[in-house]
Each structure stands twice: as structure tokens, then as C-alpha cells.
Amino acid sequence: MTQATLDLGVIGNGSFGALIDDRARVVWSCLPAFDGDPAFCALLSPRDHDAGDFEIELEDFERSEQAYLTNTAILRTVLYDRHGGAVEIIDFAPRWRQNDRFYRPVSIMRKVSPLSGNPRICVRLRPLADWGARLPEVTWGSNHIRYLLPGFTLRLTTDAPVRFVREEIPFVLSHPMHLLLSADESLTRPLALFMHEAQERTTHYWREWVRYLSIPLEWQEAVIRSAITLKLCQYEDSGAIIAAMTSSIPEAPHTPRNWDYRYCWLRDAAFVVRALNRLGATRSMEEFLRYIFNIATHDGSLQPLYGIDFAEKLEEHEVESLRGYREMGPVRRGNLAWVQKQHDIYGSVVLASTQLFFDLRLADPGDADTFRKLEPLGEHAFALHDEPDSGLWEFRGRADVHTYTGAMCWAACDRLAKIAGHVGLQDRDAYWRGRADTIRERVLAESWNSELNHFTDTFGGRRLDASLLLLSDIGFVDADDPRFVATVEAIGRDLKRGDGLFRYIAPDDFGSPETSFTICTFWYIDALAAIGRHDEAREMFERILARRNPLGLLSEDLSFEDGEAWGNFPQTYSHVGLIIAAMRLSRSWQDAS
Structure with missing residues (x-):
């Protein structure tokens, strides 16, 4: 064999x-x-x-x-x-x-x-x-x-x-x-x-x-294959979107970083929804919100991930009957991340929900009652924006106040203000705008390091991580803000290796990362285009497309040395990144006429 x-x-x-x-x-x-x-x-x-x-x-x-x-x-x-x-x-x-x-x-x-x-x-x-x-x-x-x-x-x-x-x-x-x-x-x-x-x-x-997708002029085959793959990862009985179909494909050869991804991470699912929304495939958003409203507690508190059947406890066990991918165990069933605190998820869910209120194509758009169901999420975001958590990279051995978490909590309040204004609730618009402004002021003050001349991964920190590339995408800062430009340049200097990007380079609970995290590479490409380095972004995007497997699919990670795919498969995160970058970089359809 x-x-x-x-x-x-x-x-x-x-x-x-x-x-x-x-x-x-x-x-x-x-x-x-x-x-x-x-x-x-x-x-x-x-x-x-x-x-x-x-x-x-x-x-x-x-x-x-x-x-x-x-x-x-x-x-x-x-x-x-x-x-x-x-x-x-x-x-x-x-x-x-x-x-x-x-x-x-x-x-x-x-x-x-x-x-x-x-x-x-x-x-x-x-x-x-x-x-x-x-x-x-x-x-x-x-x-x-x-x-x-x-x-x-x-x-x-x-x-x-x-x-x-x-x-x-x-x-x-x-x-x-x-x-x-x-x-x-x-x-x-x-x-x-x-x-x-x-x-x-x-x-x-x-x-x-596929016919009704709003695809870009360029890279149509790649975008269509990624969109179909994302669609295949939604469990329609509940509306849950899984992170990947597999368990325990290691992130690099012989690393203990191998996890069970067959569950619904609210953050990952929200990224999928936003990508499909941009393509005009809005049904996934409506089904995902049905899932959210089924799992949200009466006070709006959420954990980072759930089972596709709304299960809250996903106890993690090692499976002895399987040796692992290329016999690189252990094989895990369940995922302990369900017990973690990851406060950015409140912003993720609100961001994924926002189009529900503004898209006139929807048969059942969001209204004031739907908005009120989202407000408890905003209250949690405001309360937790400066509290330590495990962050989006799910550190198991440490907790910090993460810049990305704070920015996503701002996004929750910012979008709630916009939704409130749209549905005619001016008092709630003012309320959430005040909370958003408070968070933004705090995050900017705590995450900008004037000595290093870039945003840092944590409040008062000194390190970089790739999530900072999203600060412009979510609207927290403008793409031409000198602070964002400097941060993108610093990330390119410190986290980029060849055509790939580390999510971070500081050692964590399992040592130092060894492979590029594919969505981070796409985030970097998108950020390059946003700050005006468009030709460089296009060239890098083309090289990453060439790293897809023969059927156009992506896993979670790529080896820096030979481009081999590692990590769980097919990875929704990676295909989201491909779609967003392609839509940013593609020439206009007017160029085809």
C-alpha cells in the first residue's frame, strides 16, 4: 500500500x-x-x-x-x-x-x-x-x-x-x-x-x-471549488459548520499537534458564513443563525465550539485502535477546547449575523426582535474585551488579553450599533456606539507598541501574530492607517517564510510551530493588497494556488520546505482565505468586456 x-x-x-x-x-x-x-x-x-x-x-x-x-x-x-x-x-x-x-x-x-x-x-x-x-x-x-x-x-x-x-x-x-x-x-x-x-x-x-454565486472574474475554478467545499462542511440538520471532516491529521510530521476538528467552532463557522455571503450564498448564514439561536443560553454566553447536534461537552480521549496518519499518533476523539475562554467568538457571531439585516434578497430578513436576540452577545463582548482568554489560537497553557479578542469585541458592539440604527432603534444605536468607542480606545492604547512600531498580539505585549492582519478587514483601523501598514510590514518580516506564514513563532505548550498556517498566508495576501502592494499580493496568491492538491483542495497547514499538506482536511478556514483573497485581487468583470 x-x-x-x-x-x-x-x-x-x-x-x-x-x-x-x-x-x-x-x-x-x-x-x-x-x-x-x-x-x-x-x-x-x-x-x-x-x-x-x-x-x-x-x-x-x-x-x-x-x-x-x-x-x-x-x-x-x-x-x-x-x-x-x-x-x-x-x-x-x-x-x-x-x-x-x-x-x-x-x-x-x-x-x-x-x-x-x-x-x-x-x-x-x-x-x-x-x-x-x-x-x-x-x-x-x-x-x-x-x-x-x-x-x-x-x-x-x-x-x-x-x-x-x-x-x-x-x-x-x-x-x-x-x-x-x-x-x-x-x-x-x-x-x-x-x-x-x-x-x-x-x-x-x-x-x-454554482450558477447563482457572485464569483470574481479571475480564478473562477478555484473559488467555485472552495465554495462547494465549504457547502459540503455544513450539517444541515442543525446548521452547524464543521472546521474539517477529519480528526488527528498532524500539523507537521511527528508533532503532538493533532486534534479532532469534526465540530462547529463558532469563529471558523462565522468566517465560512461571511465568505459565502460575499459570494451570494446566503442560505448557509440563515441556517447557521438557526444553530446559534439553538445553542445560545438565556444570557447569551457561548463556548468556543459545540457538537453539530448542539452538544456542549466534547470530552477529549486518545483512541488506541488507530495508529494515526502515517502512524503518527495519537488519534484524538473530542476536543478539550470546549472548556476554554475565547471571547472573540461574540464578535464572530455578530459579524456573521450582520448581513441578515441589510440584504434585501432575503425572504426573512432580521428585524428588531432578531436584533434583541443578539444584544446579549454584545453585553458579553463589552464585559470581556479586556479579560484574559486563550485567544483564537487556543493556547492550552496560558491566558492573555489578546488584541484580536479586543478588536472582535469592538466589532460586536460596532455592528450592533449599525443594526440598531438600521432597524430604527436610535437609543440602542447610541448605546452600542458608546460601548464600541470605549473598547476601541482601550485596545488602541494597550496594543500599539511605539518602540517596536507595530500592534502586538496582547495588551502590553511585544510579539506579533497573524490575527493582527485582520484589523483592517473588520474595520477596526483603516487599511491606510500607518499603524496597520507598519504592522503588516513587520509580520512580513518576522512571520513570513518563503510563500507561507506562521500564525506566530513564539513557543507555546507544544513547542514552536513548524508549518505555515494556510489561512494566515491568505490573510497576509489580502492585507498586502489592502495597503497597496497589489502586484506582490497577486504573485504570492498565484504561488499558493499552485500548492492546492490536484483536485483544488486545501488542508490546514503547508510545509515550508516542500509545500506538502498537513493538518485536518478539507479545512474550511483555508478555503475561506482563498475566496476572500481572490475577491480582493481579481480584476473587475468590466475588464472582460
Whole structure:
């Protein structure tokens, strides 16, 4: 078996997701939802079983090619053997509008077709249970196989010989074959016809969704792929947006920095919402606000992250049954960051909500009652703007008063003032404007270091971190403010290495960071453009685009040395950064005429 990489494709439909390698092998999928048991966990090296995948193995395999069908989340892989044979595999999760709702079952659909020669294949469907610890019980019938997982039963319905699949017997593929892996429900229609219609309807859904995106003139393919990827990371039952689909892909080789990202960080989700809003895909914002209103306490207090089902406690445990990505453990389930104090999240949520009040396209825009639901978040922001927290980088061993936290708390109050004025509540406009001004004055006084001539990461501090690049984006300072320009230049001097950016360089609980944090690189590119270094920003952006995997996807981190992808995948943060930078840098559509 070849060494695992993050040259993976992703399919999904708003209910679950699956990662597929360049040989069309499903190597990661948690079922029946993002936070479920990883029935397909080969990506993290099961300790006791050579399983955890769904493979179409081509005998005498030589090479493969892979691409998405244009403007869809449907993946096409072609496998070639050494004798002129070729096999096409189409993978997708069905999604379309039906009866005034979206049809999005937990289902992987695979169509396998011969293209040339006499290809000989073997179908290996080997899910595991309890985080790779055991093989599930298996039953079968005339045209199906059932896998009994904890709390969920998978059924494979197929027109391939069931015994060949069950016993992994190789056979010559002489005609198209269909594999429908879904919940344990009987299919009452002809399988080939059903899957053909499902592919057509899913193709139509994605192309219509893309059609209404407000994309920039340049880098359209990259922006569209990033937008689809962000859409795939929203769990529509609740509106939660996960940070990534995986757990425990390390940020660098052999580092203990490997975490479970299959949950909803309010900050990350808010970034996703703002990016999709800029593209005109506002439904995600409305669904995310539904999620927020379900988790907000009566006094508006929030923790940094929650489960996709609103769970508050996400206890962190090490999983012994999985060795880890390239056997670089530990593998973690749960994330202890839920107990941390990260006060910037109040600003994140209010920023993500603001467009709800100003976008005339929305069928149900925000009103005074909606505004009042957000006010408790502003009260927390004001009370906590100068209190120590773990910051957006989630330091586990220290707490400080972070500049970014203070600026985001200002953003909460600033936007509440603007919303209040918009909905005609002038007294609340004045109230929140006063609070915003108080915070801004304090943050500017405490975070500017005149000796070093740049903003610092903490009140009274001396260090830099990449979050300072966002001070202009959120409106805290103007892009042409000499203090911001000087800070961008200092960050380029101290945090930039080649074409990547550290989020910070000071050692933390786990030592010194080793890889570039991809969204920080995009923040830097965006800031360069904002301060007028447009050509430099474009050149750097083009080089980072070249670091995407062959399908246009990004993980959390990139190696400075060879550009290899590390960290959880696909990372919503990274794709947000790509979209925002592309929209900033692109030439106007008028230039195309």
C-alpha cells in the first residue's frame, strides 16, 4: 500500500462526507454524520485490521487520473492497467430538492464502468466499527450486503455478483456496475435507473447552486471549488459548520499537534458564513443563525465550539485502535477546547449575523426582535474585551488579553450599533456606539507598541501574530492607517517564510510551530493588497494556488520546505482565505468586456 497523502477528493451532501484517494478508495467517512463513528478510517491506520476502506482495485494497476465533474461535488476517477484496460469510477452523495426540502440521504453512490480493454477488478468493502477496533457483523441477501455498525446499519445494494463482493473475488468488468451504499432500506426501483437519475439530479443541483454565486472574474475554478467545499462542511440538520471532516491529521510530521476538528467552532463557522455571503450564498448564514439561536443560553454566553447536534461537552480521549496518519499518533476523539475562554467568538457571531439585516434578497430578513436576540452577545463582548482568554489560537497553557479578542469585541458592539440604527432603534444605536468607542480606545492604547512600531498580539505585549492582519478587514483601523501598514510590514518580516506564514513563532505548550498556517498566508495576501502592494499580493496568491492538491483542495497547514499538506482536511478556514483573497485581487468583470 502506498503512503497516505492528502491528495484526496471529498464528496458529501450536507448530511455526511467522505474522502476518496487518487485510486478511488474511500479512506475516511464518519457515519451517519460528521461526528459519527469513522466506518471508513484507513486514513488513520487501523491497528488490528487491514480494513476501513471501500476500494475498487484494478488488477495490474499502472496509473490514475481524477477530476470533479465541472461545477459539482461529483468525482470521476479513471484507473489504467498495464495492458490497455481502463475503468471509470463516478462517486457522489445524492442531493437535490424534492417536495420542498432537500433529499440528502447518508449514501455513497459508485458507478464503475469499463472504458477499454478487459479490466479485471476486485471490490473490497471493509467498514470497521468502534473507531477501527472491530469488524462489524455482516449479513447478506440476493442483491445486498448489510454491515451492522453501532447504532447504524449500512446496506450495499448492487448489481454486481454479491458473492464476488462479499468474498473479494476478482472478476472481469464487462459492463457498467452500480454500488449503492446507504442506510438499511430496500430499494424499490431498478438500481441502474435510480442511480442514473440520482446523478443527473445531483449534477443539476450543484450546477444551479454554482450558477447563482457572485464569483470574481479571475480564478473562477478555484473559488467555485472552495465554495462547494465549504457547502459540503455544513450539517444541515442543525446548521452547524464543521472546521474539517477529519480528526488527528498532524500539523507537521511527528508533532503532538493533532486534534479532532469534526465540530462547529463558532469563529471558523462565522468566517465560512461571511465568505459565502460575499459570494451570494446566503442560505448557509440563515441556517447557521438557526444553530446559534439553538445553542445560545438565556444570557447569551457561548463556548468556543459545540457538537453539530448542539452538544456542549466534547470530552477529549486518545483512541488506541488507530495508529494515526502515517502512524503518527495519537488519534484524538473530542476536543478539550470546549472548556476554554475565547471571547472573540461574540464578535464572530455578530459579524456573521450582520448581513441578515441589510440584504434585501432575503425572504426573512432580521428585524428588531432578531436584533434583541443578539444584544446579549454584545453585553458579553463589552464585559470581556479586556479579560484574559486563550485567544483564537487556543493556547492550552496560558491566558492573555489578546488584541484580536479586543478588536472582535469592538466589532460586536460596532455592528450592533449599525443594526440598531438600521432597524430604527436610535437609543440602542447610541448605546452600542458608546460601548464600541470605549473598547476601541482601550485596545488602541494597550496594543500599539511605539518602540517596536507595530500592534502586538496582547495588551502590553511585544510579539506579533497573524490575527493582527485582520484589523483592517473588520474595520477596526483603516487599511491606510500607518499603524496597520507598519504592522503588516513587520509580520512580513518576522512571520513570513518563503510563500507561507506562521500564525506566530513564539513557543507555546507544544513547542514552536513548524508549518505555515494556510489561512494566515491568505490573510497576509489580502492585507498586502489592502495597503497597496497589489502586484506582490497577486504573485504570492498565484504561488499558493499552485500548492492546492490536484483536485483544488486545501488542508490546514503547508510545509515550508516542500509545500506538502498537513493538518485536518478539507479545512474550511483555508478555503475561506482563498475566496476572500481572490475577491480582493481579481480584476473587475468590466475588464472582460
